[in-house]
Amino acid sequence: MFADPIEIEIGAGLAATDAPPAGSARAPTTLSHDDAARFRALVDGQFDFIWRFLRGLGVSEAGIDDAAQHVFMVTAQRIAHITLGSERSFLLSTARGVAANARRAQARRREVSDDDALDVHADPSENPEERASKMEARARLDEFLEELPEEMRAVFVLFELEGVTMAAIAQLLAIPPGTVASRLRRAREAFHEAAVLFGERVGGAP
Amino acid sequence: MNDPPRLLDAGASAAERELLNAWRATQPSPQARARARGLAGGVVGAVGVAVVAASASKTAGVAGASSMAPTVAIGAGGLAKWAVGAALVALAGVGAAVGYLEATTPTPAPLVVAVSPSPRVVEATAVVATSAPAPREAPPPTFGAPTPQATGEHGSSPHRARPAATELSRELESLEHVRQALATPDATLALSRLDSHDASFPKGALREEASVLRVHALFASGKGAEGHRAAAAFLARYPSSPHAGRIRALGSTAAP
Structure with missing residues (x-):
């Protein structure tokens, strides 16, 4: 089974348009403190938004956290190549690619979506x-x-x-x-x- | 461009309103946020891991991959060594997440004292870990109960911490100790700590990450057959995990 190709390779979801060149993800990179700080700011400011966007694009409850992680892993890989000011656009573009992959995987697994509504947080007063x-x-x-x-x-x-x-x-x-x-x-x-x-x-x- | 009013602001029918309002409760869990923040702390490793996965699946460039991080001193064999090292750095992000949880927990007395006092320090430690394995004499952590440090100086009101965040903090700290053990020449120490971790957090939020560490620890300790079994079990349980590519790559390069 280990000979199988990676099912959702990091970056493979970037079919969308404004992703940086694929080759840039291949080189090992040590992030500068500035890039690391920039990345953390993105996580802090955009994680919830991207998570909900992925959910809105149809990623199931079972796969949503992994999908969100994928988006931010790809972003970490490419943070040095993302133009200042276009971070959100990059995140959305990546999220669309990751969501497409996730939806295909869901279809293959024929997941039932009975649990998909469960991320409606319980309100004790209800x-x-x-x-x-x-x-x-x-x-x-x-x-x-x-x-x-x-x-x-x-x-x-x-x-x-x-x-x-x-x-x-x-x-x-x-x-x-x-x-x-x-x-x-x-x-x-x-x-x-x-x-x-x-x-x-x-x-x-x- | 003049935007039309949102449906919820004007013109929505009762049914439309009900549907749209259903979206408002859609939020990620604190654990999901913490994981992402942990990734931010261990972002160097995240990059390395991605490179390992891509390299291992696409090419036979073991020598090239090894030369990218020649100082990693654990594991058994070219790419496997590098992969294990990269994974260690990646999972070092959990330390940063501990700091994050403490920073975001709205109480003055978090139950757990972070492994390092700030995400930035943890990040620096993570980088060092690839070139200088942690000393073996590092005291083993105790799990399942607050440590004296955790409840001493700041511990006047530990119970005011949010339970979920506190539990996750402890779990993150536990995994950080496993990661530290994996950075020593004796990976069996990591396996022993993983056993303690699993016993302490049988339903933990980070079981997936613990499983990743176990696969790495098994390979690093020369238990190839067990490593392959653990890798197969991991892939069966978490087929779409962000770590799946790395596990496959490691399994394909490690000796049986």
């Missing part, structure tokens, strides 16, 4: 019905995101769920502003349909 209702909503949101094409999913997650501006999204994803707007519009249409179905299922108003 009664069991409220909690069940939240978990149901979360599961349906996951389902909607899962069915959304990847390019629309990224825009929807960033704009509606993470509150990133459209101009920033255009910059982060390296796409024209008009494309952001059109993807968001189509994603919203799909979301509206999903919400109607959800409303009918739980018996509330659409």
